[in-house]
Amino acid sequence: MDLTVLYRGPLASCDYDCPYCPFAKRRDSTAQLRADRAALQRFAQWAAHSDDQLSLLFTPWGEGLVRSWYRHTLAELSHLPHIRRVAIQTNLSCRTDWLAEADPATLALWCTYHPGQTPYDRFLGKCHDLAERGIRFSVGVVGLPEHLDAARRLRADLPEHIYLWINAAEGHSYHDTEADQWTALDPLFPYSRHPHNSAGLPCRTGESVISVDGDGTVRRCHFIPTELGNLYDDSYRTALRPRACPLSVCDCHIGYVHLETLPLYDVFAGGVLERIPATLPRPRNTRDLTITTRAPHN
Numbered sequence: 354m355d356l357t358v359l360y361r362g363p364l365a366s367c368d369y370d371c372p373y374c375p376f377a378k379r380r381d382s383t384a385q386l387r388a389d390r391a392a393l394q395r396f397a398q399w400a401a402h403s404d405d406q407l408s409l410l411f412t413p414w415g416e417g418l419v420r421s422w423y424r425h426t427l428a429e430l431s432h433l434p435h436i437r438r439v440a441i442q443t444n445l446s447c448r449t450d451w452l453a454e455a456d457p458a459t460l461a462l463w464c465t466y467h468p469g470q471t472p473y474d475r476f477l478g479k480c481h482d483l484a485e486r487g488i489r490f491s492v493g494v495v496g497l498p499e500h501l502d503a504a505r506r507l508r509a510d511l512p513e514h515i516y517l518w519i520n521a522a523e524g525h526s527y528h529d530t531e532a533d534q535w536t537a538l539d540p541l542f543p544y545s546r547h548p549h550n551s552a553g554l555p556c557r558t559g560e561s562v563i564s565v566d567g568d569g570t571v572r573r574c575h576f577i578p579t580e581l582g583n584l585y586d587d588s589y590r591t592a593l594r595p596r597a598c599p600l601s602v603c604d605c606h607i608g609y610v611h612l613e614t615l616p617l618y619d620v621f622a623g624g625v626l627e628r629i630p631a632t633l634p635r636p637r638n639t640r641d642l643t644i645t646t647r648a649p650h651n
Contacts, residue, residue: 355437355561357408357626359575359607360396362567364389366415368446369470371495381415390422392567397426399569399584401433410463410626411441412575412607418447428452431460440626446471449482461489461627468494468503477510484512491628493518496535496542497525508538508636516629517636520606521545540634544617548604555613556598562611563589576600576608 366381381389400407409430417423418441428451430439440461452460462483466476483490492511494504496519508517519539521527527535527546536542558564559573559581566572571581571589577599582589603609610617610625622631 354405355408356403356405357410357557357562358400359410359412359562359564360393360566361412361414361564361575362389362392362396364413364415364417364420367444368416368419369444369467371467371470386420389567390420393422393426395569395585396565396567397430400430400436403435405435407436408438408626409436409440410607411439413442416444416446417441418443418445424451427460428455431456438626444470445476445479449479449486452483452486452488455488457487457489461624461629462491463627464490464492466492466494466503466507468500473503473506477507480511480515484515489624489627489629491516491518491624493520493628495520495522496527496545497522498531501534504535504538514633516633518542518628519545521547521604523604537637540636541620541630544609544615545606548602549609549612549615550601551598551603551609551612552601553597555595557611557613557618558598558608559596560593563593574608574611576603576605 363385364381400409411417411423411427413423423441424447427439427441430436436459438461439459440463442463442465444467445462445464464480480490480492492507492515494500494507494517504517504519511517517539519535519542521542532542532546558577562574563581564572564575565584569584571584572579573581573596581592598612603612606628609615610621618625620630621628624630
């Protein structure tokens with residue numbers, strides 16, 4: 354079967370201290386890092402020997418790519434024929450030379466720029482390095498008012514074929530004029546602006562999409578605590594079936610992108626995990642950016 358897996362191990366440390374993130378500058382102990390490495394290696398072994406066609410997204414609470422075991426795991430998994438996509442969310446603070454060991458047709462990065470946490474030129478330089486290496490990646494910014502100028506600068510300086518997404522800031526309400534400013538940069542921002550009503554609506558999570566933690570516990574997604582079984586004894590498989598969302602709203606992209614009532618599987622066809630649209634939208638007041646991205650790897 355075709356299965357999408359969102360993996361989140363025990364890693365919770367990050368090298369940034371963003372004021373809007375509860376995990377900023379958190380430090381994992383040596384024992385916690387050792388446990389995270391072991392959990393990731395166990396998951397990678399499962400993925401390597403799976404009979405399914407897999408699409409994998411790593412969504413650590415902390416920053417994974419500053420840890421060698423995440424870099425090695427992504428590079429190794431990218432070469433396996435039954436892995437359709439392997440992607441990770443990252444602040445791009447790590448070095449990029451490890452990507453020479455990965456298959457750029459399979460590996461992808463979901464990158465977030467955090468103004469004030471890293472020099473702008475350093476982040477932009479890494480983005481250009483990714484583009485030169487032929488790595489699939491998107492870049493995004495949290496839509497806080499103080500980030501608007503940086504986001505505009507980033508859109509102007511990024512390669513034209515790179516999608517710049519804007520995440521609505523948690524707890525921030527956008528009046529129409531403010532929302533229009535962000536939509537001018539990311540025409541898909543309206544999907545992020547408001548939480549999506551989801552109660553009772555069909556969702557792919559729990560059927561073809563699952564969430565897995567470091568112990569192998571399987572849930573339908575990161576936001577619903579109900580357990581479906583365990584990855585490593587296959588007990589979750591009997592629980593896979595179409596099901597409606599039990600929550601009143603879904604307000605995170607990695608959740609609502611899987612709602613069947615939204616058109617986002619078509620919008621992001623071939624790039625759901627790395628948040629790359631099949632056809633790049635056209636930001637206003639910039640040069641035409643309607644560029645078709647590369648066909649998905651099969």
